[in-house]
Amino acid sequence: MSQDLPTTSYALLGLLTFGDDLTGYELKQRADRTLRFYWVAPAMSQVYTELARLLEQRLVRATDDDADGRNTRRYRITAKGRRTLSTWLRSSPLEFPGLKHPVALRLLMGHLVEPSSTAQLLTGYLAALGERRAELETVRESLRGADEPGQPFRFPSLVAEWGLRYYDSERCTVESLLDALEDGS
Amino acid sequence: MSQDLPTTSYALLGLLTFGDDLTGYELKQRADRTLRFYWVAPAMSQVYTELARLLEQRLVRATDDDADGRNTRRYRITAKGRRTLSTWLRSSPLEFPGLKHPVALRLLMGHLVEPSSTAQLLTGYLAALGERRAELETVRESLRGADEPGQPFRFPSLVAEWGLRYYDSERCTVESLLDALEDGS
DNA sequence: ACAGCCATGTAACTCGTTACATGATTAC
DNA sequence: GTAATCATGTAACGAGTTACATGGCTGT
Numbered sequence: 001m002s003q004d005l006p007t008t009s010y011a012l013l014g015l016l017t018f019g020d021d022l023t024g025y026e027l028k029q030r031a032d033r034t035l036r037f038y039w040v041a042p043a044m045s046q047v048y049t050e051l052a053r054l055l056e057q058r059l060v061r062a063t064d065d066d067a068d069g070r071n072t073r074r075y076r077i078t079a080k081g082r083r084t085l086s087t088w089l090r091s092s093p094l095e096f097p098g099l100k101h102p103v104a105l106r107l108l109m110g111h112l113v114e115p116s117s118t119a120q121l122l123t124g125y126l127a128a129l130g131e132r133r134a135e136l137e138t139v140r141e142s143l144r145g146a147d148e149p150g151q152p153f154r155f156p157s158l159v160a161e162w163g164l165r166y167y168d169s170e171r172c173t174v175e176s177l178l179d180a181l182e183d184g185s
Numbered sequence: 186m187s188q189d190l191p192t193t194s195y196a197l198l199g200l201l202t203f204g205d206d207l208t209g210y211e212l213k214q215r216a217d218r219t220l221r222f223y224w225v226a227p228a229m230s231q232v233y234t235e236l237a238r239l240l241e242q243r244l245v246r247a248t249d250d251d252a253d254g255r256n257t258r259r260y261r262i263t264a265k266g267r268r269t270l271s272t273w274l275r276s277s278p279l280e281f282p283g284l285k286h287p288v289a290l291r292l293l294m295g296h297l298v299e300p301s302s303t304a305q306l307l308t309g310y311l312a313a314l315g316e317r318r319a320e321l322e323t324v325r326e327s328l329r330g331a332d333e334p335g336q337p338f339r340f341p342s343l344v345a346e347w348g349l350r351y352y353d354s355e356r357c358t359v360e361s362l363l364d365a366l367e368d369g370s
Numbered sequence: 371a372c373a374g375c376c377a378t379g380t381a382a383c384t385c386g387t388t389a390c391a392t393g394a395t396t397a398c
Numbered sequence: 399g400t401a402a403t404c405a406t407g408t409a410a411c412g413a414g415t416t417a418c419a420t421g422g423c424t425g426t
Binding site for chain 4: 006008040042043045046049068070071
């Protein structure tokens with residue numbers, strides 16, 4: 001029973017393997033600090049939906065904690081959850097990354113607008129890229145001290161590094177696209 | 186009337202601005218050669234669904250061509266379609282690209298599996314990346330000759346170049362991740 | 371007192387997918 | 399003749415979103 005969950009379920013389950021129990025709300029925050037950069041930023045409502053599913057399949061266990069008046073459920077991954085997750089990691093076939101790049105999409109149709117409009121698009125993207133990069137940089141900084149081989153945040157740190165490199169490469173490419181547009185117009 | 190279409194509608198409409206009329210089938214093929222690399226590869230059924238929508242809003246016009254026995258509808262963008270598209274291009278707010286990167290996601294959970302399993306994941310990705318890159322290279326080659334400033338495929342060519350650079354940057358990063366994993370295990 | 375955050379959920383809806391259904395043309 | 403490709407659509411479903419609904423706690 002219970003084998004093929006949507007990838008986002010595995011992703012959220014994976015965020016519960018870092019040694020602490022989280023509420024739905026906290027899980028959403030963790031997703032926003034990690035998953036967002038290379039997977040998705042699930043809506044609050046989806047986090048609760050996924051947790052309900054994981055609970056139903058006994059991949060997580062919930063502890064009600066009404067002590068503080070607030071209705072609070074804290075979720076912990078179960079042994080079965082760990083087994084399921086590592087089986088998935090080992091056996092799932094390679095899926096190629098999917099990119100949804102509205103900026104590239106708009107550049108494709110550059111012939112429909114004035115060159116200045118396209119340049120403005122790319123300049124705006126460059127700015128957004130800078131902000132994003134700064135956010136991810138902050139995340140990586142916060143992992144410092146536990147990101148050496150063998151330590152708990154080694155892999156999150158490697159992934160963050162990967163993201164930073166990606167943003168750097170984007171900046172570089174977009175800058176040369178802007179140059180090319182100037183020359184050719 | 187009629188303004189906010191899903192982005193994929195605009196994307197498909199954009200593929201009809203390169204001077205030729207296409208059948209649904211041909212449009213799908215064009216999407217597979219271009220959109221796939223930085224947007225989506227829509228299912229055949231979705232292409233027809235979107236075309237029906239575009240038709241309903243008079244953004245495309247259809248010509249039935251039953252002459253050859255086959256039921257063939259050829260679609261052409263209308264003046265209204267062009268207006269709608271260029272308005273969208275000029276006025277739509279900047280959306281940041283979204284990445285769905287199953288490989289990065291799995292790397293995040295590297296602590297749950299043996300190092301060899303993670304290394305295998307990355308090696309597999311490197312191979313897939315090579316194939317993808319080759320496909321995109323073929324596409325770019327096919328644009329040669331009409332990709333100079335002012336020519337029809339200038340922008341598609343720039344976008345393809347962007348994609349190639351992205352794949353190169355990925356290859357480079359993944360190689361150094363593999364090095365880091367070897368050192369630290 | 372009031373705003374902002376913590377906290378949990380339901381309902382309606384859209385996008386996009388896979389599976390199904392059909393049939394003609396082309397190349398071997 | 400038969401397999402691959404061209405060609406068009408419908409139906410059922412799933413993943414994920416926004417909007418809605420509720421309420422307590424915390425800082426000023």
